[in-house]
Each structure stands twice: as structure tokens, then as C-alpha cells.
Amino acid sequence: MRSGTPLGRVRGLGAANEGTHHWLNQRVTAASNLFLMAWLLIAVARLGSYDYAAMHAWVRSAWVAIPLILLVVSVFYHFRLGLQVLIEDYQHDAARVVSLFALNFFVVATGGIAIFSILKVAFSGSPA
Secondary structure (H helix, E strand, O other), X not given: OOOOOHHHHHHOOOXXXXXXXXXXXXXXXXXXXXXXXXXXXXXXXXXXXXXXXXXXXHHHOHHHHHHHXXXXXXXXXXXXXXXXXXXXXXXXOHXXXXXXXXXXXXXXXXXXXXXXXXXXXXXXXXXX
């Protein structure tokens, strides 16, 4: 059985069936953000000192670098999903395309810089 009016079916108007996937991705990233941010706060609170050498040695551990990278990926993807909804709801015409392109560029660039920074510390030697 078809849903919608005959005119709506002719024009191709109706649900794009993308909302559930987007909604689920937002909830999964929100849960992972909550879990990983709690881990980060507890792990930082348990450190003995917060000087450069101690933090550098802490981030060099694979047990720290991997969750930090997962946190960066989760936070930036959640950020992108939320702003995508905002842009799609309130921007129209060419401004929407430009805004979505700028959003994607910003998220990939800043997320890439953050991941590069974590990997640079994780694979580097002792601090200078």
C-alpha cells in the first residue's frame, strides 16, 4: 500500500528515509562522547602532575592515544551531524550547498589536525 497523495507521488515528494539513520548516528556519537569524555576526565584527574613532560609521556602511551583519537573522531562527527541538521533546516538554495561544503571542509581539516597532533606526540621521542 502506498502512502501520500497521488499528487505527492507524481512530484516525488515524501520522506527520504534518511532521518532514522541520521538520528541513530547522533545518539551513538553522543553516547560515545559521554563515555570517552568521562574516561578523559578521570584519566587526567588521576595523573600525578600536569607539566609538559608528564603529559607528553602520558599521551605517548597507546592506551591513551587510541582513546584520544576515538574521542576526536566521535566529537567531530557528532559536531558535523548537528550542524548539518541546522544548515539543512535554515539555509536554502545555493547557501545550503556552500554551507555544507564549508562545514565538511572545516570538520575534516580540524579533525585531521587534531589526529595528526596526537599521532605526532604518540610516535615522537621524549620531550625536549
